[in-house]
Amino acid sequence: MVELKAPLTTLWRGKDAFEEVKTLQGEVFRELETRRTLRFELDGKSYFLKWHKGTSLKEIVKNLISLRMPVLGADREWHAIHRLHELGVDTMHGVGFGEKGVNPLTRTSFIITED
Template sequence: MKVFLNATFEQLWQGKDPFEQADAISGDVYRELDGRRTLRFEANGRGYFLKQHKGVGWKEIIKNLLSLRLPILGAANEKNAVEALTNAGVGTMTVAAFAERGANPAAQESFIITEAVEPSISLEDLAIEWRQSPPSLKQKRALLNLVCDMTRKMHDAGVNHRDFYICHFLLRNRDCDADPDLTLIDLHRALIHSHLPYRWRLKDLASLYYSAFDVPLTKTDRLRFIRRYSGQPLRKEFGANQRLWHEVQTKADLLYVKAQRKGILR
């Protein structure tokens, strides 16, 4: 069994079974299905999120392997991604507790507790506000630059998010014109590679771009992102990676049309 507890939970759970303590936690449930439970709770006056995994079963593992996808077995995936992003200098969640037990991958149990990023607003909600009250140029560029830098650092570290949308960026200082404080969340499906494969880079970039379609961004803003992400002049970048950016546009367009058809756009 693997167990990590920060000072708060070390004190709260001293001498107790961490899995029994996690099972006993109650709060505002965000998701509860297929052996997974996600909820927000408070301890010692502070907000936390608990994600529990009760074993995915062999059926789910085989289904993922047949689809050439690595199955997500439990909370260790998110813990490892948090550590990788932290080491890469990407603002992300803080792990307060983690535990894992069981040698059978289909029946493995685990949980992770992270500090709630509060108060904050998602970039998706902020972008909706911008429709009525546009941001200053300074604020928009500061946020665009930071999102770009976080994306580049994440990819340079070999990490891809797999659910890389602006709703998963939380801004603590919403009224900032400079030095925004952003946190990237929801890393339970993230993958870590020695070198990021092309298809995962494409998926992340297209997902991010699609989710920002309704943000008041100009063509100049988009080109600034590409130049900053690539770290080279646009002419050189488009000469070397024209296929990538063309496919990002195409895939993002398809995602947007699909979202329109499903009626999930805000």
């Protein structure tokens, strides 16, 4: 599943959004084995990318033992942004979301928001 909004709908038309996300370069804020957060520029505007590449069973168990829900992808943040907008809460604007795979250990997902 991929959901894109302007300007990504135009810039990435006919392209694989996951391949485009892989090529984005910018200021890296966090880079782990399974996650990367960076700020990048596109058409003179600044955006944030959060990219999730699966997780490990160890990470899932560690979170559950700590009574925290493990982060398995970008979908919760994408849905939360939409829900906040529905409630009239001023929050970030999501311009791109993608998710592929079913298994949380290998699922890949991304979210792109305006800076």
